Amino acid sequence: MTKKKKQSAPTRRGFLKQSALTAMSIALGTKVVFANYLPADMLPIALTDATDFFDLKGKHPDLIVLNDRPINAETPPHLLDDALTPNELFFVRNNGIPPKNIDTKTWTLTIEGESARQSKSYTLADLKAKFASYSYDITLECGGNGRKEFNPPAKGNQWNLGAVGCATWTGVRLKDVLQDVGIKSDAVYIGYYGKDTHLSGDAKKVVISRGVPIEKALEEESLIAWEMNGQAIPMLNGYPLRLIFGGYPASASGKWLHKIVIRNKVHDGPKMTGQAYRVPCKPVAPGAKVAEKDMCIIEAMPVKSLITFPKSGATIKLNQTLPIRGHAWAGAKQVTEMHYSIDFGSTWQPCTINAPKNRFAWQHFTANVRFPETGYYEVWARATDSDNIAQPMLLPGWNPKGYLNNACHRIAVKVV
Amino acid sequence: MKNNISLLLTSVYLVFGICLLAFCYVLFGNVVSGWFDFSSVPSKTAIQRTKTTPKSEQVVDGIHLETGLVYAEGFDIVRGTCTACHSAKLVTQNRASREGWKQMLTWMQATQGLWELGEQEPIILDYLATHYAPEAIGRRANIDMKEVEWYILNLEEE
Known part of the structure; x- marks a missing residue:
């Protein structure tokens, strides 16, 4: 009998990565320096299946694509002429890669956190059956809309004019769900987690996890939404479930929503802290360096x-x-x-x-x-x-x- | 009989080998041929690529079509490093001083999983600071006349 050797099967990604690095090395005529520091799952984009990352399905071909990995696309102003922005024209601001193979039957939303009275999960069917649904026309605008014009320039996607849209959003009130779970008296903030994945391929890395003060979460128009203009929310805009907070930077309205935490302090997920979605608490001169402690979270979009x-x-x-x-x-x-x-x-x-x-x-x-x-x-x-x-x-x-x-x-x- | 078996085995190996090669070509053909085209390190005067170059790998007016990046000294390293994680569009749409670009690299290393760049860092920074430097636009730039597409708007005459 032959001796069976226990061996872990080489993964497709691992194989691809090794081959990719070899190809890159040959091509560059040099070794990829510090290649061993490449995160385990990272592949040069040239060797990936481009459709993994760049799929504008359901979107109008005239959207201006600022970035294709992650997908960021804005609407030219003359295409925003409708009273309500059609789904195919609504801008896309992704921080990571949207989830794939979504099964709405098994999708759950879990509410937990130190200021939640319990941890409780709901399926989409639970949400629809248990709570009254509401529709509101709500404008969403990216906090960085218009970034392109700043001087000195700011890093990031250089949004011009069209990272804004207004749609009819339908869902349940966030406050109804939070109250069903039970909110402790020390609650100050809520934070969201979505099912999108980090660009680096690191499954443990959270892409973005922002949130709003508890007072905002409890407003009547703050929704957990599954419908946009009477249709399912487009994949790129957060299908099958997302938060909607009017008047805040759109990044507060988490997409591919699967968890909400009720916090006893200001939520500290990725892109809540540091300089992200913050402006100087006091006015500064153009180009000034501003310490993190002097930056304040944006809570209202301007006129x-x-x-x-x-x-x-x-x-x-x-x-x-x-x-x-x-x-x-x-x-x-x-x-x-x-x-x-x-x-x-x-x-x-x-x-x-x-x-x-x-x-x-x-x-x-x-x-x-x-x-x-x-x-x-x-x-x-x-x-x-x-x-x-x-x-x-x-x-x-x-x-x-x-x-x-x-x-x-x-x-x-x-x-x- | 033995000969027949070895002949059969040889054919099987051959077929398998061809399949493997075909598989590799499908997987990496475009890429590898693309990379091989880079045999000469690009210099500041961009090289017009030959007809055999895949369309996406062509350089027109100093711009590498596939990525949109300026084709100049440091291009290969910038492409290899930056597009490992994100689109080249994130580079081409941004403008910063050398210091500003350095801050972006540091931020990506601290939070986004960018690895240590070693001796490649100054090459990358030189490239970015040279080709993607800020312009002085004052408190607000003019409407970009190059971007305006003039058209006749049909309206009723009074």
């Missing part, structure tokens, strides 16, 4: 607006009136006034702006613009919120990570 019609670059005749329209939003506040300027901010004319469908929904504005003579113009839009705070014409306060740029949107128009 902002977008012109969604016409697309920048319109050429019209002098005897024509240009209709403009778009959306405006103001975190947890309301937009009370909307203006436009065609003379680089020297004079401002009012737009018509309607009331939001509900708190945290964006508002729609329109105006009819006449031009005094032929030439090059820019139409600038400026929203003012219920505290009489308006969008700045230049960049707002510089911050190291390039968040919260709410400078006026500008489009170019030629009159001939």
